[in-house]
Amino acid sequence: MTRAAGVGARIRALREARGLSLSALAGEAGIGKGTLSELETGQRNPTLETLYAVATPLGVPMAALMDDHDGAVILDEGIVTVRLRVVREEGRTTEVYLLRLAAGVERRSPAHVAGVTERLVVLTGSGEVEHDGTVQAFGAGEHVSFAADRPHAYRAGADGFEAVNVIVTPG
Structure with missing residues (x-):
């Protein structure tokens, strides 16, 4: 699994666990629905700004979205x-x-x-x-x-x- 795919899978799992639609999370994060969809499917590499924007409405630290290892x-x-x-x-x-x-x-x-x-x-x-x-x-x-x-x-x-x-x- 690529880094982008792993981050996307974590975002999707957290979003679904909170009962948020793609549109709802994108709106709360201030990013486009298409951008969020591409992140979740691993088609887009996340930027630091996007990770912070998504982490906040999900109520998690950025580390919950990143590759879960030191050195990431x-x-x-x-x-x-x-x-x-x-x-x-x-x-x-x-x-x-x-x-x-x-x-x-x-x-x-x-x-x-x-x-x-x-x-x-x-x-x-x-x-x-x-x-x-x-x-x-x-x-x-x-x-x-x-x-x-x-x-x-x-x-x-x-x-x-x-x-x-x-x-x-x-x-």
């Missing part, structure tokens, strides 16, 4: 995300990713499920994160923490950045 990679335009570790415990899921954004790239994220927090530990480069109507600049060696159950965005500076992104989802 999601590539998007100017963005590389590598799953380093996922810890599932009673009451929470902690996802740890290596996040690389090329110079000048922005990644907007819709609100995650209620109670989700993110911590970004910057390894190299610089950029800024926008959340709750504020913009926080960061550089190598710094960190930013924020509630991720509201829309937020990362923007890379002139040299891009590499960071460890820790996402904690309750429930």
Whole structure:
């Protein structure tokens, strides 16, 4: 099974388990019904943005949709995300990713499920994160923490950045 087919099968199974139609999930995720259909059948490779958009209305962390192994990679335009570790415990899921954004790239994220927090530990480069109507600049060696159950965005500076992104989802 290809990576796209595996992700699509997980999306379909979660959608059906929640009793959602293809149209209902596409509408809640803000993506086209055709796009969602192509994802579910493995005809389209998922982008990071699409995975986040679908995970939120399904009420699951992004890790539930990705290849379920450490080292899984999601590539998007100017963005590389590598799953380093996922810890599932009673009451929470902690996802740890290596996040690389090329110079000048922005990644907007819709609100995650209620109670989700993110911590970004910057390894190299610089950029800024926008959340709750504020913009926080960061550089190598710094960190930013924020509630991720509201829309937020990362923007890379002139040299891009590499960071460890820790996402904690309750429930």
